[in-house]
Amino acid sequence: xxxxxxxxxxxxxxxxxxxxxxxxxxxxxxxxxxxxxxxxxxxxxxxxxxxxxxxxxxxxxxxxxxxxxxxxxxxxxxxxxxxxxxxxxxxxxxxxxxxxxxxxxxxxxxxxxxxxxxxxxxxxxxxxxxxxxxxxxxxxxxxxxxxxxxxxxxxxxxxxxxxxxxxxxxxxxxxxxxxxxxxxxxxxxxxxxxxxxxxxxxxxxxxxxxxxxxxxxxxxxxxxxxxxxxxxxxxxxxxxxxxxxxxxxxxxxxxxxxxxxxxxxxxxxxxxxxxxxxxxxxxxxxxxxxxxxxxxxxxxxxxxxxxxxxxxxxxxxxxxxxxxxxxxxxxxxxxxxxxxxxxxxxxxxxxxxxxxxxxxxxxxxxxxxxxxxxxxxxxxxxxxxxxxxxxxxxxxxxxxxxxxxxxxxxxxxxxxxxxxxxxxxxxxxxxxxxxxxxxxxxxxxxxxxxxxxxxxxxxxxxxxxxxxxxxxxxxxxxxxxxxxxxxxxxxxxxxxxxxxxxxxxxxxxxxxxxx
Ligand code: UN1
Numbered sequence: 038x039x040x041x042x043x044x045x046x047x048x049x050x051x052x053x054x055x056x057x058x059x060x061x062x063x064x065x066x067x068x069x070x071x072x073x074x075x076x077x078x079x080x081x082x083x084x085x086x087x088x089x090x091x092x093x094x095x096x097x098x099x100x101x102x103x104x105x106x107x108x109x110x111x112x113x114x115x116x117x118x119x120x121x122x123x124x125x126x127x128x129x130x131x132x133x134x135x136x137x138x139x140x141x142x143x144x145x146x147x148x149x150x151x152x153x154x155x156x157x158x159x160x161x162x163x164x165x166x167x168x169x170x171x172x173x174x175x176x177x178x179x180x181x182x183x184x185x186x187x188x189x190x191x192x193x194x195x196x197x198x199x200x201x202x203x204x205x206x207x208x209x210x211x212x213x214x215x216x217x218x219x220x221x222x223x224x225x226x227x228x229x230x231x232x233x234x235x236x237x238x239x240x241x242x243x244x245x246x247x248x249x250x251x252x253x254x255x256x257x258x259x260x261x262x263x264x265x266x267x268x269x270x271x272x273x274x275x276x277x278x279x280x281x282x283x284x285x286x287x288x289x290x291x292x293x294x295x296x297x298x299x300x301x302x303x304x305x306x307x308x309x310x311x312x313x314x315x316x317x318x319x320x321x322x323x324x325x326x327x328x329x330x331x332x333x334x335x336x337x338x339x340x341x342x343x344x345x346x347x348x349x350x351x352x353x354x355x356x357x358x359x360x361x362x363x364x365x366x367x368x369x370x371x372x373x374x375x376x377x378x379x380x381x382x383x384x385x386x387x388x389x390x391x392x393x394x395x396x397x398x399x400x401x402x403x404x405x406x407x408x409x410x411x412x413x414x415x416x417x418x419x420x421x422x423x424x425x426x427x428x429x430x431x432x433x434x435x436x437x438x439x440x441x442x443x444x445x446x447x448x449x450x451x452x453x454x455x456x457x458x459x460x461x462x463x464x465x466x467x468x469x470x471x472x473x474x475x476x477x478x479x480x481x482x483x484x485x486x487x488x489x490x491x492x493x494x495x496x497x498x499x500x501x502x503x504x505x506x507x508x509x510x511x512x513x514x515x516x517x518x519x520x521x522x523x524x525x526x527x528x529x530x531x532x533x534x535x536x537x538x539x540x541x542x543x544x545x546x547x548x549x550x551x552x
Contacts, residue, residue, distance in 0.1 A: 040369070041076070041083050044140055047133045048235040050084075059086040059230050059258030061237050062097040063104075063251030069093065072227045072258060077143035077377040078367050078416040086230035088259035094266055097255050098222065101193045102272055104252035105220035109190045116216055117167025122243045123212075124160035127153060127236075134204065134235055139368040141231050142203050143376045143417070144331050146369055156208030156236075159504045159520060163212035166525055170217065181539025188529035190218030191298075195267040195276040197288070200379050201334045201441075202279075203229035204236055209504065209519040210277045210300075211240075211254060217528040219275075222255045224267055228380060230258045264288075271295055275528065278302070279336075282439075282465070282513050289515070300527060301515025302508075304439040305467030307490070307499035308341035310456040310482075313348050315472035316496075321352060323498035324445075325359045327470070329421045330500060332378055333443030336514075337468040337492070337500035341436065342447045343456040349449050353402065353423070360403045360421055366413065378417040378442060387419045387442035394435060394444075398427040404443075423447060431462035439465060453478055454486075461489045467510035468492035468499040491518070 045052045058067035067087030074083040089097065108116070127134070135150030142149070175184035194214045198206040203225060211221050225233035237256040244251050257263055268276055268291045277300040278288045285303035292299040309324050311317075327339030344352050368376030378384055384407060391405045404422030421443035426435045429448045436446065436459075450456045460469055469490040471482045479495050481487055491510035492502060502508055507522025509515070518524040544550060 038079070038081060041081070041140060044133055044136050045084075045231070048130065048137060049238055050231065050234060056085045056087050057230075057234060059234065059256070060089045060093050060097060061241060061251060061256040062100040066093050067258065069259060072230050072260070074141055074228070074231045075380075076140060077379050078140075080415045083141060084231055086234070086258055088227075089257045089263055094257060094259070094263060097252065097257055098193070098270060098272055100250070100252035101220045101222050101255045104250040104255075105190070105193050107250055108220055108253055109218045111218070113167045113170060113216060113218065116218060117164045119243060119247060119249070120160045120164045120167065120212055120215060122247070123240055124157055124164065126239045126243055127160065128157050130239060131157065134232075134239075136369060137232055137235055138204055139376070141229050142200060143368055143379050144334070145373050145376050146371070148331055149368070152202055152205040155205040155504055156212075159208050159212045162504055162521060163216040163525075166213070167216045170525060170529070172531075177535065178545060179537075179543050181541070182535060182537050185534040185536065187532045187534055188217070188526070189532060191528060191530045192219060192274045193272055194219045194221050194528065195270070195273040196221055196223045197264055197267065197276065197278045197280065198223065198225050199279045200226035200229050201331065201336070203232035206279050206302075207233070207236060209508070213520075213525045214528045215253070217525060219528060220253050220255070222257060222267060222273065224257050224259060224264055227258070227260050233258060265291075268292055269295065271297075274298060274530075275300070277517070277519070285515055298527065300509070300517030300519065302336065302510070302517075302519065303513060303515040304465045305336040305338065305510065305514060306340055306437070306439045306463045306465040307337055307468040307470070308343055308460045309339050309470040309472065309499060310343045310453070310460060311345060311348060311352060312453065312471070312473035312475065312478055313345045314474045315348070316474065317348065317352060317355065319496065320472040321355045321359065323470070323472075324356060327498040327500050328445040329360070329363060329375060329443050332376055332419070333421070334379060334383075334441055335500045337502065338443075339445060339470070339499045340439065341459075342445055343459060344447060344449050346449045346451055353447070357403050357423065360423060363421060365408060365418060375418075375421060375443075378419055381417055383442060384417045384419055386440060387444065390440040390442065390444055391422060394424050394426060397435065399435070400425040402447075419443065421445075429459070431459050437463050453481065457482070457487060464513040465510065466490045466512040467514040468494070468502075470494040470497060470499045472496055
């Protein structure tokens, strides 16, 4: 379409080419299997992208290792200067790159742009960090000795990203990792190759301008085999993986079995709890955004809603009004709030989940079907759905599994303790949200008897975290953190260095080994 051509040419992606090279290690290549980028709104094939052949993969990994050897000699604040330039380059293309996210992934424009903004923000953060990645000086028990804790780069970092944040997830990892002095190998989701090419072009432009090896930010498009090769490579000491619990379990074990380190950002099954004293004029729209925003395709999307019985009817009534007025359609059109699911397979997952709910006697308050308007028939559009399942048992599949679609399951409680118990009773532990004005509830919620998720919000929805805080979860969501907080500490190797400045060499603990 002309719209796709306009977006792609503004991002320097050659549209006339029959097949685009999907591998970059300083040079563009790609002679492996073909990946198709399919527009989730229209079903149109946007591009065909060549993934890496086994040889290209090998070469790219070798070049990444070399790039690391060079990068580690560059002082951290100079690496920060690179991040500043990348930030500027991304920011100059922010809106059109955001539009590409909408085109290829399907999220609405403001969210596509917001995702690029997250990359810009984390570049700022990592630029600051490049002058603040401090170690410590520890008091030694021995005279004339001192102990330093020194952060050094770790090597080549593998970043395996998901379709739902096809730009930002790489950003969160790459920027911290680059500040720390590592080369990076990015394997994006096979269904969003264009976003990965556009981002890599922007980064590569900055690296080339600075006379630095492109393999500091290597791109390797590909499928399962490429992912496995990265996960199993002993040349990659740290693997950051975002995706499903099922794949994450395999990735975590494989990396562990070679004693590598991993960051796993897996499933979320996030709940909002609404207390009777909550400000409903804020809580209802927040739940609406959490459950319907991004068509329910954020790891942080709200999937479970626990309503205090006293406000439940009023809450549901207002929420249903928002659902019925939702503007569905082309994500690039101003005013659209609900775009398509990313793939037609996801529509099947949605339909099966609704079917299961129906069969189990759930009350479907709204939604539950594909949209049947002609205008939407080419895309993966499904109705956002609110249900009241018959069972409140958190062990039941309805409550315990993450369905990556806009389905919100609701149940009612009388005591906060009950809601917290349900909140914590699922395998996942990414995000959670409590709505109340009562300080006592807040204290309980954020304390030892409170939410066991990695993100524990108060009067803020489950999704839409800022980059300043550490992002990640507990339990089957995986381990490790991205973005802010202490996340950078995972991208370095820590050395404890005991230095003796004295003329004697005493042993610790007073051990006497004299002859
Ligand atoms: C994800 O869905 O993988 O907090 C990440 C949020 C976003 C990140 C979501 N900043 O919703």
